[in-house]
Amino acid sequence: MNPDAAPPVPATSDPAETGTRGAALATLRTLVGRDDVDFHEGQFEAIATLVDGRRRALVVQRTGWGKSAVYFVATLLLRRRGAGPTVLVSPLLALMRDQISAAQRAGVRAVAINSTNAHEWEDVRAALERDEVDVLLLSPERLNNPAFRDQQLPDLVDRMGMLVVDEAHCISDWGHDFRPDYRRLGDLIAQMPTGVPILATTATANSRVVTDIAEQLGRGSGTTDAATRGGDPDLDAEVVTIRGPLARASLRLGVLRLSDARARLAWLLTHLGDLPGSGIIYSLTVSGAEDTARLLREAGHEVRAYTGRTDPAEREESEAMLKANEVKALVATSALGMGFDKPDLGFVVHLGAPSSPVAYYQQVGRAGRATANADVLLLPGPEDPDIWRYFATASMPTQERAERVIAELGDRPISTPALEALVDIRRTPLELLLKVLDVDGAVRKVQGGWVSTGVAWTYDAERYERIAEARRAEQQHMLDYERTDDCRMEFLQRTLDDPTAARCGRCDNCAGAWFDSGVASEATDAAAGALARVGVPIEPRAQWPVGADRQGVPAKGRIAADERYEEGRALSRLSDLGWGGALRTLFAQPVTDAPISPALLDAAVRVLADWSWEHRPVAVVAMPSRGRPQLIESVARGLASAGRLPYLGTLGTRNGGPSGGPGGNSVYRLAGLWDRFDASGLDVPGGPVLLIDDLADSRWTFTVAARELRRAGASAVLPFALALNG
Incomplete structure (x- = not known):
């Protein structure tokens, strides 16, 4: 099939025979609130494909063309013919809000199930049972909510009058790291009975993505007698693609x-x-x-x-x-x-x-x-x-990480926080990886957490390289x-x-x-002046991470107030517009170690000058470092000199010193720091101590080092870092 070919209009869509166009036009005019509007080129063809042909359609049209009008008009016409509710899979809450408002103008009873309206879910379920819902808007993640997936979705598939996948480019590899759950829609489409119309819409798709979407829309097509649902078995297997020009004259x-x-x-x-x-x-x-x-x-x-x-x-x-x-x-x-x-x-x-x-x-x-x-x-x-490279790298799963997660899962559910304590992966990338593995069939989300499916899983290196190459292009x-x-x-x-x-x-x-x-x-x-602005807060940690005891750390619950550090400061975030550029260069790989530049030291001094601390520090201590000891010591000595404060030296280490590095999750990061600092070699005063490091990432280094200094007699610890990563 040529994805750019003009769509055939099914013979059953002849307005003279069915009256579909007149009914559709009246509904469109109600939707937009004007009696003089008519369909844009391709709009009625799409509606007829869905309503009269009961087929699968892909609409690729520029933003503002009126894709939502197609599925709202088609929904009302299908409902008048006895069809069940339309299920609209929508990626963003802002999109849902606008779609519901548009639906209400056309007299479409639309409701949503998403993360912000959990208090309404029971009312939505009851309205569905009473057949009082025309359009149900779902996020793709809802399709894998265990209760919804196992208890409500099967009945919904049986009753569904039409499935709409909005922003359908997310189905393809292009959208892999945006919403992995969008890839799950291919499995849902494969379950759909023939004769239930399916519409996919997008404004942004090249030919590669169009072909990919069309192939997924065709999955499972022809598995049920189309005549039982009002469709034509000879036409049903082909996906009708309606693609218009993308130019926007305005x-x-x-x-x-x-x-x-x-x-x-x-x-x-x-x-x-x-x-x-x-x-x-x-x-x-x-x-x-x-x-x-x-x-x-x-x-x-x-x-x-x-x-x-x-x-x-x-x-x-x-x-x-x-x-x-x-x-x-x-x-x-x-x-x-x-x-x-x-x-x-x-x-x-x-x-x-x-x-x-x-x-x-x-x-x-x-x-x-x-x-x-x-x-x-x-x-x-x-x-x-x-x-671009940073975000692309952060979103791609690696084989080593995936195998580590699969190895920890079995038949008994493990929650995400508990799993985080078993694998050295931070929460956000761990959640993304679990979704990818779930879509791939290796793990499954159930009540209480995640389990292994036992299905053999192979890292699809060819697929990920194909995605990476497409992104580079x-x-x-x-x-x-x-x-x-x-x-x-x-x-x-x-x-x-x-x-x-x-x-x-x-x-x-x-x-x-x-x-x-x-x-x-x-x-x-x-x-x-804005770019020269210095100083961002380093908030203190308040809780020890759940599961730390599994890694031999005897700490849980709230961190005692007399062991915490006070709110600290960093010169800048690595991602900031101003000093972020200079700091990204400083911390670029491979690691090089040298004393701080005069410009950065001057900026660091300005941070201290602007710092409205309750109690001024009485001494300065440097953090130990494997990679940048010269840099950290030069910052500590420079700030001590500028503030006319005694420099006590570098905090000592024990048990081999800190292990691990930035990027790990909280449990593993803490385990690599616990009982690794030693303040016994410093003459720690009874007042506040300014503690200097190069980069604040997880903040566990400051947390554990501050606990050691507080136990050694410091009344407060004020952390300072050149950069904050996050």
């Missing part, structure tokens, strides 16, 4: 290459007010989004940060404020992406480039959906490839987009295998730069 694309983060922030400070309407400023990192939002607010701009670290209620409030044009912009990570619906979004600016044209097109497609013009500007940074495409002299929209279309690719006549390469590259001197000063 978007005016541009790229402005500036020298560094200071210049990019200064440009934004100078020109944010010139951008049309309200919009989104994307950052590659959480700290970058938070720092940029703070800088813009200090300059008088109405903006808010929106990241994965933002409280869910605050996220929802920020979305509403942007839709109501009560803020100029949300400064966001990719947490604000798929499904966010603001048709009049006036601009999208990127401080740093996403790692692929697919991701970039997805994000810029938020703009200009219902306006004649919208501005899209990319401000790439030289650090972008380093950030996409990263190069993004760099090529930044540097091309050709039409930018045409470049994106060709990269996404759009056969209609053509010059847009609007971008900076077609029509000349539409943006002013000048920067106000006061903006440069403000940006420089």
Whole structure:
């Protein structure tokens, strides 16, 4: 099958015979609240494929084309013909909120089951039993919730009138590290009886992904007599692909290459007010989004940060404020992406480039959906490839880690925290790895935790290398987009295998730069000041990790108040826009050890000058280090000299000294530090001690060392590190 071929319209969809088009058009007009609208090209064909043909369809259309109208209209028509509820698998909470609002406008009774509304789950289940639900929205993770998977999903599959997979590119390898549970949908699709229509929709898919999705949609097709569910057995096995042009005539694309983060922030400070309407400023990192939002607010701009670290209620409030044009912009990570619906979004600016044209097109497609013009500007940074590599490496499972997890699981359920105590993997990557192994069939989530399935598992090195190679190619495409002299929209279309690719006549390469590259001197000063800002808190640990006793550490429960350190300080996070760059260079592999540079020492002194400690330290102690003893000692001596404090030397070690290193989980990290420090060789005073290290990662090093110093007589321990990783 050619995935780009025009879709055949089933013979049963003839409006003259069925009246489907008239009913569908009336429903569409109710949905949008206008009596003069008609279907976009391909919309009714998709609806007829689902409603009259009861077939499987893949719709690849640009953002704003109206994919949600297809499944809401089809749902109502199917329900009128006696079909059961539509199950809509939706990846993001913001998307669910917008979809439910849209459904209500069309008279569709839509409800959601997700992580934020557990108090409503029983009401939703009861409404389903009474057949009072037209559309049930689920997150992909819900499909593997043991109670839902084992008790509710089988009945739902039997009653389901239609299955919709939104943002279906996540089914493919492209979405592996975004939501592993999306790969589970292939198994659900294989269980679906023939004659139950299935719709997959996406705005971002090249031919490779389209083919992958179409193959998965065809799984299990033809296993049940289509006539029993109203379909045509001769047509059912083929997936109908409806693919439209990706060009957005309203978007005016541009790229402005500036020298560094200071210049990019200064440009934004100078020109944010010139951008049309309200919009989104994307950052590659959480700290970058938070720092940029703070800088813009200090300059008088109405903006808010929106990241994965933002409280869910605050996220929802920020979305509403942007839709109501009560803020100029949300400064966001990719947490604000798929499904966010603001048709009049006036601009999208990127401080740093996403790692692929697919991701970039997805994000810029938020703009200009219902306006004649919208501005899209990319401000790439030289650090972008380093950030791409970091996230790509963090998301890929390794064979050694996977086998370690499988070896610890058996027939008895083990909770994730308990498993974390048995394998040296931090919680977030462990949870991701468990999902991958679950989708691969090696482990299974049950009530009480995880068990091994006993199914032989082989690390698919070829598959992961194929994914890695595809990502490397996409990263190069993004760099090529930044540097091309050709039409930018045409470049994106060709990269996404759009056969209609053509010059847009609007971008900076077609029509000349539409943006002013000048920067106000006061903006440069403000940006420089923001990037020079020093000091981030190092919060004290309050609890010993669960399961520490399994690794021989006799500690559990709360850490005693008289053994904790006080809130400390780091010069900067490694991911920060300002000092983060210099620190990333300092801590780059391979490890090199040398005294601290004067610039970094001056910045560290400023951290201490700004530190509003309750009790000033009376002495300085350095942490022992295998890799950077010169660096740490030079920092400790430099700060002691600047503060006119006695330098007591380096904290001693025992039992071979600390073992392990950064990156392990809490139990293993603590086990490698417990009873390994010795303060007996230091003349520890009775007052507060400033404890110096190079990098704060898990914070267990500071926790255990501070406990030793407190036991040796220090009234308080104030940790300081050059960098905070996290």
